[in-house]
Amino acid sequence: MNGNKIGIFDSGLGGLIIARSLISAMPDFSFTYLGDTLHVPYGPRSYESIYGFAESCIDYLFRNEDCRIVIIACNTATIAALRKLQQVYLPANFPDRRILGIVIPTLEYVAEGGFKNIGLLATTGTINSGVYEQELAKLNPDIKIYPVAAPLLVPLIENDGDKFAPPIIAEYLKNFDGRNIDSIILGCTHYPHYKDLIRTCTPGIEIISQDEIIAEKLADYLMRHPEIERDLSRDGARKFIATDITESYLTVAKNIFGNEITISHADIP
Ligand code: DGL
Numbered sequence: 001m002n003g004n005k006i007g008i009f010d011s012g013l014g015g016l017i018i019a020r021s022l023i024s025a026m027p028d029f030s031f032t033y034l035g036d037t038l039h040v041p042y043g044p045r046s047y048e049s050i051y052g053f054a055e056s057c058i059d060y061l062f063r064n065e066d067c068r069i070v071i072i073a074c075n076t077a078t079i080a081a082l083r084k085l086q087q088v089y090l091p092a093n094f095p096d097r098r099i100l101g102i103v104i105p106t107l108e109y110v111a112e113g114g115f116k117n118i119g120l121l122a123t124t125g126t127i128n129s130g131v132y133e134q135e136l137a138k139l140n141p142d143i144k145i146y147p148v149a150a151p152l153l154v155p156l157i158e159n160d161g162d163k164f165a166p167p168i169i170a171e172y173l174k175n176f177d178g179r180n181i182d183s184i185i186l187g188c189t190h191y192p193h194y195k196d197l198i199r200t201c202t203p204g205i206e207i208i209s210q211d212e213i214i215a216e217k218l219a220d221y222l223m224r225h226p227e228i229e230r231d232l233s234r235d236g237a238r239k240f241i242a243t244d245i246t247e248s249y250l251t252v253a254k255n256i257f258g259n260e261i262t263i264s265h266a267d268i269p
Pocket of ligand 1: 010011012014015040041042043044073074075076077123126154187188189190
């Protein structure tokens with residue numbers, strides 16, 4: 001068996017923004033979402049820890065949830081774990097299955113869009129890695145990117161802190177003043193939650209929100225890989241699981257995804 005579902009993996013619940021967009025664009029497909037709420041946030045953690053958590057969770061999605069393909073919605077996990085998962089873990093364990101990240105599809109969108117001076121808002125882990133700059137240089141070395149870490153945004157969203165967001169976002173955006181940027185990548189699962197607010201503060205600048213580009217990128221990938229596409233079941237099933245469940249996680253999940261969501265516990269060693 002090669003698996004027949006699409007898995008979506010995130011460090012926590014912010015990836016539900018990406019899940020919502022994928023599910024609404026591809027309603028017939030069968031999805032399992034796994035949030036590693038036991039270990040969120042990944043942003044400040046070491047790459048070794050993130051790799052270990054990500055491998056265990058993705059292994060669970062393949063073994064227990066029968067996923068054919070897993071999308072890592074988390075930018076930090078994509079950066080810390082994707083390459084080793086693709087080059088070492090998959091060939092040794094599930095050579096016919098696939099794991100995709102969120103960074104390359106975002107940068108492809110940027111390169112195709114003709115942008116020239118780009119701002120990047122992301123977690124401290126993502127910014128410190130320099131991966132966005134390195135990968136963009138491979139696609140188009142002429143595009144400039146100005147990275148800004150915005151570490152307070154994830155805890156605001158996780159803790160129902162929207163009313164505190166406007167001055168904090170304004171402070172982060174000041175870093176782009178005088179840079180003549182034409183676009184800003186929201187390089188974190190959670191940040192699309194504030195995309196309207198950010199758009200209001202940045203007239204004339206394109207805000208690149210991963211929830212708005214990922215569905216088209218996945219559809220494009222499946223079109224280029226019919227051997228995967230034809231294995232995927234079309235029963236419209238959805239399952240949401242998390243490594244830890246509390247009342248406040250459920251509230252955050254409903255705020256992000258909608259009241260209809262139910263999440264069950266995944267016991268992952
Ligand atoms: N999912 C993470 C990301 O996209 C943000 C939350 C975290 O730090 O775990 O980078």
